[in-house]
Amino acid sequence: MADEHWVFGYGSLMWRPGFEFLERRPATLHGRRRAFCIYSVHHRGTYERPGLVLGLAPGGATRGMAYRIAEPAWPEVYAYLVEREQPTETYVEARRHVRLADGRRVDALVFLSDVRHPQWAGALGLERQAELIAGATGLSGRNVDYLRDLVAHLREEGVRDHAMETLLGLVERRELAAG
Template identity: 35%
Template sequence: MLTRELILNGYVKEIFAKSDGSTPLLSDEEIDASCRASLADAPPGDIWLFGYGSLIWNPTIHFAEKRIGKVAGYHRRFCLWTHLGRGCPECPGLLLGLEHGGSCGGVVFRIPAAQADHECRIVWHREMVSGSYIPRWVDVQTDDGPVRAIAFIINRDHVRYAGRLSDERVAETLANAEGPLGNCADYLINTADHLEELGILDAPLQHLRTEVQRLCAAKN
């Protein structure tokens, strides 16, 4: 599993550096500049980060508070090919991204302002190695009131953007893809399970989990 220490030690970048070169990588300077640019637009006070996938169950950052929240105008979907972390060139995997339309339930993490630069840099060096996402400030509704948070929206211009795939192809991919950071089935199941535990309804994801579990069981 990806850890805070691995990110700080440059492990994510190291994995991408071993690729065949088909995925363009951002330099450390470009990643840091993107982080600074987003933080420059932050509202006063602490920083909020919206998690909708593995950030929910493996945030790898230090935070002061977390809340259940919902973002309008975006939905969660498997739309990013990965040939490295949870896949390989011969059997690429899929990762979640935020696509336009609908709404998305997830978790928002509050990062104290004094720690924001360091903690957000960790997030950026986890999520922005290849520029496959676009960091954007979004409004998140929580039971304790709305917050303005950073969310990572899928970059539709990225070479690994998968577009809208059939449910069958997504399930088949997730049931078979595996890489140095683990397999896609666990990524899906962990996300679906944690959303369920938090009381966040995502029927398509739950249906996908059932189908992937069936496919995985059929292989054994």
């Protein structure tokens, strides 16, 4: 409908959107995959000790959540999303089709990883990701807590992301070893 907007979330927007919505539906975005592919120097790390945050890297598909926003609320929701998702402008705003679990296909605002941004980490191996996440802390807290929240909330939504679960195990082992 012309008087509403959709937003696609694949990380913390799935469980902590922070805005009013009319509808929340499981959804899949094709052509992008959930990945810890962005160095975090704000929310989950610092310039001196970067962590990693999620991005939508090229390839694959991502199961997430789509939110329908009414037109009157859109300017405020959009401003909030830009402030939340773009502190260092590591994402590119885009409109992409997502498939809702009920079969509908909608056009949604998504924040894609900017592969040309200096914070783009690219396709790091799981061991390197674990090394960066373990011990990193930023304005929003510990990096490992972000990963734990992600895995727990994905499970609650019925999504088993084996790469994220393996990564969590690697990070937890590193943190135990560090004492």
